[in-house]
Amino acid sequence: MERYARIERKTNETDIKLELVIDGEGQSNLDTGVPFLTHMLDLFTKHGQFNLTVAAKGDTEIDDHHTSEDIAICLGQALLEALGDKKGIKRYGNAFVPMDEALAQVVVDLSNRPHLEIRGAEFPAQKVGTFDTELVHEFLWKLALEARMNLHVIIHYGKNTHHMIEAVFKALGRALDEATTIDPRIKGVPSTKGLL
Numbered sequence: 001m002e003r004y005a006r007i008e009r010k011t012n013e014t015d016i017k018l019e020l021v022i023d024g025e026g027q028s029n030l031d032t033g034v035p036f037l038t039h040m041l042d043l044f045t046k047h048g049q050f051n052l053t054v055a056a057k058g059d060t061e062i063d064d065h066h067t068s069e070d071i072a073i074c075l076g077q078a079l080l081e082a083l084g085d086k087k088g089i090k091r092y093g094n095a096f097v098p099m100d101e102a103l104a105q106v107v108v109d110l111s112n113r114p115h116l117e118i119r120g121a122e123f124p125a126q127k128v129g130t131f132d133t134e135l136v137h138e139f140l141w142k143l144a145l146e147a148r149m150n151l152h153v154i155i156h157y158g159k160n161t162h163h164m165i166e167a168v169f170k171a172l173g174r175a176l177d178e179a180t181t182i183d184p185r186i187k188g189v190p191s192t193k194g195l196l
């Protein structure tokens with residue numbers, strides 16, 4: 001059975017349609033209205049071997065906040081829904097990704113216990129394109145919350161803000177690819193509680 005979810009979410013601030021295939025080919029079809037976020041989700045999809053479609057209209061005339069936050073909410077919901085009962089998944093994922101001078105690490109646990117820890121995300125620049133770099137935290141927190149995952153993000157070092165954030169999104173894709181992978185040795189869910 002294909003691990004797939006489609007989420008539609010409409011508020012006074014944003015109107016989002018998002019489709020996620022977990023076992024994909026790294027293909028994305030993205031119209032987010034936030035160019036830097038489009039770039040990041042494209043990398044995330046490629047490195048996570050997902051397929052991701054996003055059609056978002058938001059109040060970007062104000063800033064990118066609502067649109068970025070709400071795309072994260074939809075992506076988190078899609079991930080949770082597509083994973084279903086989580087039977088056979090590896091559950092944990094860990095990835096280091098360098099991007100030129102920057103090195104990021106992302107560790108995830110699809111634990112049903114939402115949590116976010118971030119270290120080293122003191123970005124030299126406040127903006128990349130139109131994108132406020134403080135939205136990285138907002139995006140990751142809403143994603144962790146809605147996907148009900150424990151997400152640890154460590155930027156070990158870096159000087160260029162674009163590189164630092166790019167390394168995070170690539171590592172996020174790779175860590176989630178590992179965590180969502182089905183391991184045929186695992187019968188049921190990988191938890192001594194018997195439930196995730």
Ligand SMILES: [Mn+2]
Pocket residue numbers: 039162166
């Ligand atoms: Mn780039």
